[in-house]
Amino acid sequence: MKVSCLQENLQRALAQVSRAVATKTSLPVLGNVLLATDDGRLRVAATNLEIGITTWIGASIEEEGKVTVDARLLAEFVNTLPNAPVTLRVEPAKFSLNVQSGRDKAGINGVDAEDFPVIPRLEGDAYVATVDPQVLRDMISQVEFAAATDESRPVLAGVLARFEGQRLTLAAADGFRLAVREGELAEPVPDRLDAIVPARAMRELARILGDQTEPVRLAITPNQSQLLVRVGETEFLSRLIDGTFPDYKQIIPKEFATRLEMGRDAFLNAVRRASYFARDNNDVVRIEARAGEEEFTPGSIEVSANAAERGSSQSFVDASVSGPEAQIAFNSRYLVDVLGVLRNGQVLIGVNGSNQAGVVQPVGLEGYTHVIMPMVIGAN
Amino acid sequence: MPVRLLTDQTIGKIAAGEVVERPASVVKELLENALDAGAGRVAVAVRGGGTELIEVADDGRGMPPDELPLAILRHATSKLAAFEDLDRLATLGFRGEALPSIAAVSSFSLRSRPPGAAHGTELRIDFGEAGPPRAVAARLGTVATARDLFANVPARRKFLRQLSTESGYIVRAVSAYAAAYPHVAIELSVDDRRVFATDGSGDPVAAAVGVFGPEVGEAALRLETPEAAAAVPGVAVDGWVGAPPLTRSHRQGMVFFVNGRWVQNRPLAFALEEAYHSLLMVGRHPVAVVHVRLDPAAVDVNVHPTKAEVKFLDERAVCRAVQRAAHAALARAPHDALPALRFAPPSAETQRPMPIPPTPWTGPNGTASAPEPPERPHPSGVPILRVLGQVGGSFIIAEGPEGMYLIDQHAAHERVLYEKILGGLRDRGVDRQPLLDPLVVDLAPDELAAYGRSAAELAEVGFEIEPFADGAVAVRAVPALVPAGDLADRLRLILRELAEGGQGDSWLDAVAISTACHTSIRAGQALSLPEMRELVADLERSSQPRACGHGRPTMLHMTRGELERQFSRR
Numbered sequence: 001m002k003v004s005c006l007q008e009n010l011q012r013a014l015a016q017v018s019r020a021v022a023t024k025t026s027l028p029v030l031g032n033v034l035l036a037t038d039d040g041r042l043r044v045a046a047t048n049l050e051i052g053i054t055t056w057i058g059a060s061i062e063e064e065g066k067v068t069v070d071a072r073l074l075a076e077f078v079n080t081l082p083n084a085p086v087t088l089r090v091e092p093a094k095f096s097l098n099v100q101s102g103r104d105k106a107g108i109n110g111v112d113a114e115d116f117p118v119i120p121r122l123e124g125d126a127y128v129a130t131v132d133p134q135v136l137r138d139m140i141s142q143v144e145f146a147a148a149t150d151e152s153r154p155v156l157a158g159v160l161a162r163f164e165g166q167r168l169t170l171a172a173a174d175g176f177r178l179a180v181r182e183g184e185l186a187e188p189v190p191d192r193l194d195a196i197v198p199a200r201a202m203r204e205l206a207r208i209l210g211d212q213t214e215p216v217r218l219a220i221t222p223n224q225s226q227l228l229v230r231v232g233e234t235e236f237l238s239r240l241i242d243g244t245f246p247d248y249k250q251i252i253p254k255e256f257a258t259r260l261e262m263g264r265d266a267f268l269n270a271v272r273r274a275s276y277f278a279r280d281n282n283d284v285v286r287i288e289a290r291a292g293e294e295e296f297t298p299g300s301i302e303v304s305a306n307a308a309e310r311g312s313s314q315s316f317v318d319a320s321v322s323g324p325e326a327q328i329a330f331n332s333r334y335l336v337d338v339l340g341v342l343r344n345g346q347v348l349i350g351v352n353g354s355n356q357a358g359v360v361q362p363v364g365l366e367g368y369t370h371v372i373m374p375m376v377i378g379a380n
Numbered sequence: 381m382p383v384r385l386l387t388d389q390t391i392g393k394i395a396a397g398e399v400v401e402r403p404a405s406v407v408k409e410l411l412e413n414a415l416d417a418g419a420g421r422v423a424v425a426v427r428g429g430g431t432e433l434i435e436v437a438d439d440g441r442g443m444p445p446d447e448l449p450l451a452i453l454r455h456a457t458s459k460l461a462a463f464e465d466l467d468r469l470a471t472l473g474f475r476g477e478a479l480p481s482i483a484a485v486s487s488f489s490l491r492s493r494p495p496g497a498a499h500g501t502e503l504r505i506d507f508g509e510a511g512p513p514r515a516v517a518a519r520l521g522t523v524a525t526a527r528d529l530f531a532n533v534p535a536r537r538k539f540l541r542q543l544s545t546e547s548g549y550i551v552r553a554v555s556a557y558a559a560a561y562p563h564v565a566i567e568l569s570v571d572d573r574r575v576f577a578t579d580g581s582g583d584p585v586a587a588a589v590g591v592f593g594p595e596v597g598e599a600a601l602r603l604e605t606p607e608a609a610a611a612v613p614g615v616a617v618d619g620w621v622g623a624p625p626l627t628r629s630h631r632q633g634m635v636f637f638v639n640g641r642w643v644q645n646r647p648l649a650f651a652l653e654e655a656y657h658s659l660l661m662v663g664r665h666p667v668a669v670v671h672v673r674l675d676p677a678a679v680d681v682n683v684h685p686t687k688a689e690v691k692f693l694d695e696r697a698v699c700r701a702v703q704r705a706a707h708a709a710l711a712r713a714p715h716d717a718l719p720a721l722r723f724a725p726p727s728a729e730t731q732r733p734m735p736i737p738p739t740p741w742t743g744p745n746g747t748a749s750a751p752e753p754p755e756r757p758h759p760s761g762v763p764i765l766r767v768l769g770q771v772g773g774s775f776i777i778a779e780g781p782e783g784m785y786l787i788d789q790h791a792a793h794e795r796v797l798y799e800k801i802l803g804g805l806r807d808r809g810v811d812r813q814p815l816l817d818p819l820v821v822d823l824a825p826d827e828l829a830a831y832g833r834s835a836a837e838l839a840e841v842g843f844e845i846e847p848f849a850d851g852a853v854a855v856r857a858v859p860a861l862v863p864a865g866d867l868a869d870r871l872r873l874i875l876r877e878l879a880e881g882g883q884g885d886s887w888l889d890a891v892a893i894s895t896a897c898h899t900s901i902r903a904g905q906a907l908s909l910p911e912m913r914e915l916v917a918d919l920e921r922s923s924q925p926r927a928c929g930h931g932r933p934t935m936l937h938m939t940r941g942e943l944e945r946q947f948s949r950r
Contacts, residue, residue: 308803371816
């Protein structure tokens with residue numbers, strides 16, 4: 001193999017795939033990056049068997065070939081090279097890569113590329129949907145954090161992606177909270193399809209989407225075991241979680257006895273202040289809503305926390321309160337998580353009593369619903 | 381006092397001590413008799429931990445009226461004619477000690493009707509005093525009943541543990557036999573509640589599911605006789621072993637039978653665990669029912685009065701056979717095509733603050749780092765400690781004014797959670813975090829029994845659990861201080877510990893201790909520096925920071941002087 005390309009392109013490609021490089025593995029080749037000539041370009045790929053990332057960069061190819069070398073070592077070396085052409089060379093029947101840029105050169109011992117796992121490619125016949133990259137990134141960020149972090153119920157460690165008509169729905173739940181976000185597909189899909197993507201893979205996908213602007217193509221392999229995403233010159237692959245996602249719709253309350261609306265920033269700040277005191281008391285933050293005294297005066301909500309040993313805090317936030325006065329307690333971390341992924345503006349908290357699931361929604365924006373189970377404060 | 385011969389009753393009571401050490405041994409002896417009698421169906425019922433009632437009814441061969449009085453004579457047996465026969469024993473019992481021993485310490489009755497007999501015969505023996513046999517109506521087979529066990533041996537009765545613990549031992553013994561004898565339908569009820577029943581279909585996996593719960597069904601891997609090359613001559617191994625996801629935190633899930641007899645044998649358990657090498661997490665143990673069959677002459681079962689221990693002529697060969705069979709079965713276990721890689725938990729790791737330099741002398745410019753809190757002893761007696769790091773994912777190293785401290789992260793967290801639970805119980809009740817959707821947890825019969833006994837206490841410490849269909853419960857809420865994690869597994873561990881009797885001043889205390897233990901940080905869990913600091917700070921604030929709820933130490937201390945001595949500086 002003999003290839004030359006620009007240092008900045010190679011550096012960017014290595015950074016792009018680095019998130020799929022396995023760090024702790026019994027299969028050393030998974031700690032490597034694959035470099036291969038591919039139809040006049042250089043293909044750079046890495047996989048940890050959970051996800052795989054492949055990207056292509058322009059290169060002038062003198063001799064076809066491929067090799068895998070330690071991903072970190074190559075990236076570290078390339079990162080410090082000047083912005084100039086880099087030549088990559090592998091002697092026939094050898095597995096060591098020579099990297100040269102001007103007077104700087106390195107020989108990196110590698111492994112036969114045949115030992116590297118085959119990363120499936122996006123084929124024409126797979127299930128394909130198209131979506132705006134920034135919409136998808138937004139959707140992922142508003143949902144993935146609600147997925148479970150333990151593997152006891154594997155489907156809950158993933159994010160449900162439901163393709164139906166012109167709509168893509170993402171949902172995640174960890175047993176105590178549920179996040180659902182709906183978004184538009186560029187074109188309708190013929191059949192409904194559910195796929196459960198590991199939450200970690202979703203986070204990596206959001207990172208790859210970055211500031212891309214070209215439409216993103218999503219495909220599910222015919223055996224429904226893998227998700228393939230095409231973003232510009234990069235392909236992202238994730239395994240799917242086998243199973244059926246719980247029927248989340250029945251968990252979402254349809255109506256609320258009490259509706260609280262307030263500014264997101266003010267409310268988030270109040271919750272944060274209380275959370276410091278709640279830390280020593282199971283993160284319990286209490287919310288008490290009072291309607292305005294007359295019809296047109298605003299109501300307010302009190303956000304408070306106390307820890308027997310540490311102290312207590314109260315904050316008040318102006319709010320429009322409709323319905324009877326309400327008291328409810330939430331885990332402060334859950335509130336901070338959801339408020340953190342909403343843009344400033346008004347948020348709605350829907351309450352149906354202190355033991356019923358509460359709902360957080362952005363006001364005036366359709367399509368996002370977050371359900372949190374309140375905490376029950378020691379009854380006796 | 382003049383020398384004289386002991387009365388028969390006294391001899392009976394003394395001998396009984398060896399064979400019948402606790403109610404579970406009575407159950408085991410009677411159950412073995414039933415199996416020796418060729419029963420196809422055995423029903424075991426106990427009340428009051430076995431001290432009130434033990435009844436074992438079988439549909440086996442039964443005994444004709446004239447043999448009944450003999451059965452309760454010492455060293456009367458139908459299974460052995462001369463000592464030489466011991467080498468060829470194929471039956472479970474043989475010494476003829478069981479029935480007389482049980483009859484000596486209980487109000488015992490034996491009712492039996494062999495096939496062809498018009499009626500049954502009953503013999504009652506009240507604490508060694510035999511009555512005359514009399515004709516009674518009876519079904520085919522034998523019913524042995526022991527009431528008021530140990531009522532005439534107060535010392536033995538005093539040494540029994542809580543009745544629930546004794547019930548636990550009984551469940552364990554009957555479970556082992558039910559799993560090992562799939563051809564016999566075995567049913568157990570404790571305090572008039574059915575604990576489990578097997579169908580007698582002959583399918584070992586079906587029997588295991590009946591006994592250990594449905595999760596076993598998917599994980600059980602049948603042991604098969606290996607190819608001739610790998611086989612150990614003279615030793616046959618069958619049964620099943622659980623695929624690695626099916627594990628327990630204790631070794632009691634491994635059940636061994638040698639020539640059909642339930643045995644405890646540490647080398648066998650060790651050999652089996654070796655076959656799982658690297659497949660199990662630290663502290664997890666396999667679940668398996670393993671039968672070892674070998675020439676009766678190659679094994680001595682007469683080393684222990686209850687025959688619970690055996691000696692092998694060639695122990696290493698037997699262990700090797702078990703290990704190879706388990707190895708072969710595990711190699712057949714399906715593996716995921718794409719193994720999930722384990723990542724550290726998100727977010728908490730990425731925002732780790734700069735670690736505080738580990739030494740107090742940071743140089744002239746070092747004052748910019750966070751000032752250390754003054755080192756003064758806390759009311760709990762533990763000085764304020766500075767966390768330095770973690771060893772083996774299990775122990776936290778910290779420095780205090782008096783030298784170095786090693787803290788067991790699991791024991792420490794267990795102590796902290798235990799005191800938080802107690803604090804909640806004392807003040808205003810424990811905060812609960814309800815679930816969006818109830819979590820249904822399948823329980824093994826003894827876990828379910830433990831739940832039945834502990835429902836009120838579990839509710840007090842913050843669980844909301846309701847009975848669900850068929851050996852399952854629905855969890856609606858968990859204590860708020862329980863960190864996120866595998867709730868089903870944790871609940872099972874808690875119930876398992878309670879099934880074994882628990883530990884504590886009261887049952888509520890036992891439930892609190894188990895809850896704290898099985899929801900706390902485990903050994904082998906990597907912690908970030910802030911997490912370790914928080915844990916150590918919590919421990920400093922606890923009232924008894926030196927030991928966990930189970931009494932294990934939470935920390936070791938190495939003084940500066942000791943360190944200097946070890947480095948030969950003094």
